[in-house]
Every structure is written in structure tokens, then in C-alpha cells.
């Protein structure tokens with residue numbers, strides 16, 4: 299079994315630029331996932347001089363661990379939005395997702411990208427009698443919005459009621475990113491292995507300090523780093539929670555299909571060529587406990603689909619307090635695009651486009667809807683809940699120790715030691731982001747933060763933010 303995402307199986311590299319001196323630019327984009335690459339793409343022909351920094355390799359973060367569905371049929375998202383606001387707001391979100399799909403199709407067509415884009419039917423189903431009325435309500439909402447939605451049937455999973463639409467798509471997100479970079483020569487503007495560790499304001503400029511002791515001076519900053527490493531000005535830890543999901547994939551010949559369960563327990567299935575990708579067992583990141591047990595449950599529950607998994611991996615996304623993304627200005631000349639509620643193929647690529655429009659001084663019809671500074675009703679309650687999750691993460695990280703790890707104190711430093719055939723792997727036990735205790739993910743061999751979702755490889759290299767520093771133990775420190 300390969301314990302990484304099916305999209306990462308292959309060799310991916312670009313001719314990234316070298317940051318060998320301090321530099322200046324108009325716009326600095328932080329993060330090379332779908333959001334950052336889309337922003338760079340949309341800015342490339344503008345008068346503003348843009349660069350993108352990525353702390354690892356581009357396209358290997360959350361985007362590479364997704365299921366790669368481009369769909370507006372998104373489980374109970376619309377119901378959540380109209381409950382929080384109203385149906386007009388939910389309709390506007392629906393319109394944005396359809397616009398986003400068209401945008402992605404046009405980018406692929408205009409640049410002749412080979413990223414396995416295929417049209418597919420999308421299904422939403424429920425296996426619970428209690429949810430049927432609510433799913434019917436979703437169907438009626440879609441009909442009111444002129445969507446050609448049908449009652450349908452599904453053999454693949456047990457269900458009580460199913461609806462489907464025809465005009466949605468599947469693609470390979472990693473191929474999309476790399477093809478776009480190659481075909482548009484975006485690598486001339488990309489610096490890999492460069493992490494932003496601090497941002498200061500100097501009159502009308504931002505001074506962005508990097509892990510390489512170089513400074514990037516710019517007028518505008520775009521935070522496309524998924525979960526931002528800083529807390530102020532946006533107070534991110536109370537603006538959203540984190541959902542962790544477990545996925546596996548193996549050979550199985552099925553039709554072109556994209557299906558999703560309407561509510562919890564959450565299931566998502568799609569095909570990719572002659573593979574099936576199966577997602578299940580999602581949970582709040584701070585309360586997942588033991589990853590090995592959750593992977594075992596995933597593989598157990600996959601049995602009814604009759605395939606032998608050859609890949610398994612996990613992924614974490616940000617759920618916002620009102621189920622709408624945060625896209626726009628967070629402070630003077632600083633933009634953010636994140637919080638996609640597990641729908642970042644559409645929202646991430648569209649977010650990059652919206653931010654580029656705002657950078658160029660153009661208005662966008664969705665900028666109010668996605669405004670990160672919008673008033674969210676019930677926000678106080680949600681914020682308290684999110685703070686509770688952080689505390690739960692601290693407690694679980696401290697108490698839920700892993701049997702295969704030796705926990706030790708060396709010269710006052712709390713460290714974790716994992717031993718395998720290659721020898722000892724020693725890392726600091728606390729996450730450099732906010733000091734939460736890390737948990738060992740025995741399946742993927744990563745150290746994961748139960749509070750804010752940072753991830754580190756077996757030797758402590760940071761592979762996912764908000765942390766922006768490694769945790770490899772250095773004995774001479």
C-alpha cells in the first residue's frame with residue numbers, strides 16, 4: 299500500500315527561481331496550491347509584477363490530497379447557507395460555483411491542459427429516512443435555480459433517496475497545477491522552498507521575511523497558504539474549524555461517477571481512470587484520536603465496494619463559520635483566499651481569480667458574498683466552539699500518546715523518537731505554530747497537529763501549514 303495520495307504518484311518538478319538576494323515586487327503570493335497558482339495565472343499579464351513563494355513544492359499541499367471533483371452539487375452546503383442567511387444568498391453561492399466550473403473549463407481549454415478533465419454525473423444520496431425531506435428541499439432549491447436535477451438510483455452504495463445532475467466534472471488537480479505552470483511559463487515567477495516566516499509593514503510596503511534570511515519587499519500580499527501562519531489581523535483560529543478525512547484508492551472499473559452522501563457519516567466516491575477513490579470517516583481534526591484506527595475503519599468500510607486499496611492518505615480542510623469562503627481584503631493591501639469547506643477545487647481557482655480582479659482595482663460580483671470581514675450571525679457561538687476545538691487538540695495531543703513512540707526530555711526539550719529500519723527519527727514534540735502537542739500518524743508516518751492542522755514528515759520537515767518551521771531535533775540547540 300502506498301501511503302500517499304494517488305495524485306502525487308509520479309515525479310513533479312519545475313524550474314523554480316532561486317532566492318539568492320533580497321528582492322522587490324508589486325505582489326507577493328504566499329502558497330503554491332490551487333489558490334496561489336490561480337492567482338499567479340490571472341495576474342501574469344497584468345502590469346503588476348508578481349511572484350509566488352511556496353514553502354515546499356507547488357501543488358503538494360491540501361490540493362494534492364483532495365478528490366478532485368469540480369461540482370456545484372455539494373452535499374448540504376446550500377441548506378447550511380440558507381439556514382444561516384437566506385435562499386438568495388444560497389442561490390448566489392450556487393451561481394458562483396457554476397461560474398467557477400466554467401472558469402476552470404476555460405483555463406483548461408485556452409491553455410490546452412492535459413489534466414484528465416472528464417464530464418461526469420454527480421449524485422447526492424442519503425441512506426437515512428430522516429434526511430429525505432431535507433434532500434427533497436435541496437432538489438426544490440436547485441429546480442428553483444433552473445438546474446436540471448433528477449430523482450435517480452444508485453447501485454454502488456446503499457441509499458434511500460438520490461438526486462443527480464449531469465453537468466459536472468472530474469479532473470486531476472496536481473496535473474492541472476503543473477500543466478498550467480509549464481504551459482504558461484509561470485515557473486519564471488515561482489520560488490519553491492521559500493517560506494514566509496514574518497511580515498512587517500514599512501510605510502506603504504510589506505517586508506516579508508523568509509526562512510532563507512532574504513527579505514521580499516512588496517506593495518501587496520496575497521495569503522494563499524490555506525491556513526495562515528499568523529493569527530492577527532484575522533484571528534483565524536476562531537474563524538473556522540478543521541475537518542480531517544481519510545481516503546483510499548484502488549483498481550476498480552466503474553463508470554464516470556461522482557457521488558457524495560448528503561450528511562454525516564460523510565462518504566465521497568469518484569472514479570479516476572480505472573481506479574476508484576473512496577473517502578469516509580471525516581471528523582473534527584482535534585477529536586480524531588488515533589489515525590491508525592481511523593484508517594482501519596476506512597479500509598473496513600471500503601470492503602462493500604469490492605476493491606483492493608493500493609493508496610491511502612488523509613487530508614484536512616477549513617470549515618468556515620457560515621459555510622462561505624473567505625476571499626478578499628483582510629487589511630490594507632493584504633488579501634486572503636481560503637476557507638473552502640472542502641470545496642476548494644472550485645473555490646480555490648475562483649478565489650485566485652477574484653483576488654486578481656480586486657488587485658487590479660476591478661469590482662467583482664461575489665466580493666461582498668465572500669468578504670472575509672463580513673458580519674456572520676451566530677459568530678460568537680461558532681468562535682467559542684472553535685476555541686474549544688483548539689483546547690481539545692491541546693489535551694488530546696498531550697494525553698493520547700502513541701505506543702510506537704518514545705517520549706523523552708533531552709536537555710529541557712520535549713522530544714518524540716520513532717524507530718524504524720532506517721534508525722531513529724527525533725523531533726520536537728510541540729508544533730512551532732502555537733505550541734500544541736503533535737500526534738504521530740502511524741500510517742502516513744507524519745506528525746500532525748490536532749489543534750490547527752500543521753503536518754510534518756517523519757524527520758520533522760514541515761509539509762503543511764500553518765506552521766512554517768521544521769521540528770527536526772537539533773542536539774546542539
Ligand SMILES: Cc1cc2nc3c(=O)[nH]c(=O)nc-3n(C[C@H](O)[C@H](O)[C@H](O)COP(=O)(O)OP(=O)(O)OC[C@H]3O[C@@H](n4cnc5c(N)ncnc54)[C@H](O)[C@@H]3O)c2cc1C
Nearest residue numbers: 329331332333353359360361364365366367494641642643
Ligand atoms: C478530503 C478532502 C477532499 C477534498 N475534495 C475536494 C473535491 O473533490 N472538490 C473540491 O472542490 N474541493 C475538495 N477539497 C477541498 C480542497 O482540496 C481544498 O480546499 C483546496 O485544495 C485548498 O487549496 P489551497 O490552495 O488553499 O491550499 P493548498 O493546496 O494547501 O496550498 C497552500 C500552499 O501554501 C503553502 N504554504 C503554507 N504556508 C506557507 C508559508 N508560510 N510560506 C510559503 N508557503 C506556504 C503550502 O505548502 C501549500 O502548498 C477536499 C478537501 C479535503 C480535506
